Amino acid sequence: MEIRNLTRSYDGRRVVDDVSLSILPGQVTCLLGPSGCGKSTTLRIIAGVEMQDSGEIWVDGKLVCDTVFRVPPERRGIGLMFQDFALFPHLSVADNVGFGLKGSREQKRARAEELLRKVDLLRHIDAFPHELSGGEQQRVALARALAPEPAIMLMDEPFSGLDNRLRDGIRDETLRLLKDENTAVLLVTHEPEEAMRMADEIALMRRGRIVQQGAPYNVYTRPADRAAVSFFxxxxxxxxxxxxxxxxxxxxxxxxxxxxxxxxxxxxxxxxxxxxxxxxxxxxxxxxxxxxxxxxxxxxxxxxxxxxxxxxxxxxxxxxxxxxxxxxxxxxxxxxxxxxxxxxxxxxxxxxxxx
Structure with missing residues (x-):
């Protein structure tokens, strides 16, 4: 995925300011910055739920969106994971994972079983979300997002609601599964430790702009300015x-x-x-x-x-x-x-x- 010069303003205030990013298959890029810096707005533009004022989004060398042309969100091949998991309470775990998939009920069930086995939740395939712990619900949400085999996964603070004791293990498990699927990942977070733990590349964002971008070691040891040092x-x-x-x-x-x-x-x-x-x-x-x-x-x-x-x-x-x-x-x-x-x-x- 390639993002070129995205901008977005509200009431005359530019909240996304000339943002450009490239993400390769199997690569995890963290968009890191304080609350209100524009990172979630950038994610919503990429997902197609919000329009940019200028700039382009390309996937596999094909234009997905500019200010004139726009592929609908459901046809972009992009998976989404949010902070609240957004599971359907009236559907079983199997039906949550299979929701939105094409094919017969048996085919959807088979895909759900495949992914739930990978996240060690196959035993809960017929349970309902309210019967699961927060960590288990997070893994179901991940399986559902991966079920359509998206080329790109967008993740907006997906681990912030988890207990600290569970968070590290679930982050590591999520990263392993995403790598196995060779998915390009854009993770939004305000936690430097999470970005350092998960990212192949960090894009440090401040007041709508990317102020530094690179491997975690380089961003940490060669900061662009004083604020970049103190953020970590x-x-x-x-x-x-x-x-x-x-x-x-x-x-x-x-x-x-x-x-x-x-x-x-x-x-x-x-x-x-x-x-x-x-x-x-x-x-x-x-x-x-x-x-x-x-x-x-x-x-x-x-x-x-x-x-x-x-x-x-x-x-x-x-x-x-x-x-x-x-x-x-x-x-x-x-x-x-x-x-x-x-x-x-x-x-x-x-x-x-x-x-």
């Missing part, structure tokens, strides 16, 4: 000014290539890339090329979060708070002085944001 995790930000392609801070100098002298910059880094060292009679570790200069801070609060500990420091150099995470249990007492360094290869330098 907590961040620390240092303020500095560039002079001779260097930004001077209490942690030492940071490279700022390509940024003009005298430009105010934000140096952004994640809490897991802060190294903590103990105070040695009022001094910290010696400077190194990889970690720079150590800066002193005092523990304000430490919390154990399960797999890691979060420690917040009040820094001597500016009185600001800096966060660090440590694997396992590390709970220094409030008021304890410690020294912090920042990994240079995990820092991002961007022109400062207004305000």
């Amino acid at each position: 995790s907590d961040v620390n930000v240092l303020k500095a000014r560039v002079d001779g392609a260097l930004a001077e801070t209490a942690f030492g100098q940071f490279l700022a290539p390509g940024i003009a002298d005298h430009t105010e910059v934000d140096i952004v880094f994640r809490p897991q890339h802060v190294r903590i060292d103990f105070d040695r009679g009022g001094s910290g570790p010696l400077p190194t090329p990889s970690d720079g200069v150590a800066a002193r801070g005092v523990v304000e609060r430490a919390r154990f979060l399960g797999q890691e500990s979060l420690v917040e420091f009040r820094m001597d150099f500016d009185g600001g708070v800096l966060k660090a995470t440590v694997p396992g249990v590390f709970l220094p007492k409030a008021g304890k002085a410690m020294w912090l360094t920042v990994r240079r290869d995990r820092c991002f330098v961007f022109p400062a944001q207004a305000g």
Whole structure:
């Protein structure tokens, strides 16, 4: 599927702004962004339940929709999965899966059995939706969406209603089945963890536009701007000014290539890339090329979060708070002085944001 330059406006406000995407068979692309950024509207346009103001949609090299020509939604070969599953309460699981299929009742039953076996629900084939758990209903909805063998699957926050204990397993099972069917998938989500877990490619969306697109590793480790870093995790930000392609801070100098002298910059880094060292009679570790200069801070609060500990420091150099995470249990007492360094290869330098 190829989406070219889609736009859509409401009351003069552009909610989808020049969006372009390509998705190959067997590929999972996540349209990721905060609520209200336009990702669900983009999905509805692709599905054919809403019209774009401009742009085109192509499937297998054939035009499906522009502002003049439009293939009806039911003829696009596109499957849909929504947050609420939308199962028919008066139909059995078999009839839900077979709904909309062509052929005899026996043929529909056979296709339902095939898919329900794959999602481990064959034993519930004659049950009704209200007799199933939320996770089981989600798997029935997936089987129903796959029953017509769509080339493309559109999924709008399909796992958000599930219990956290079930979500990871059902996501993995769904991904396996979609890969087995060689389906091109466009998944809409506002959860970075879900996108990182499921996607072959992430399209990060903000205010109607795709601001960055690529493999999850690249989007995470080579963010386009400060907001892209902070969307995936907590961040620390240092303020500095560039002079001779260097930004001077209490942690030492940071490279700022390509940024003009005298430009105010934000140096952004994640809490897991802060190294903590103990105070040695009022001094910290010696400077190194990889970690720079150590800066002193005092523990304000430490919390154990399960797999890691979060420690917040009040820094001597500016009185600001800096966060660090440590694997396992590390709970220094409030008021304890410690020294912090920042990994240079995990820092991002961007022109400062207004305000």
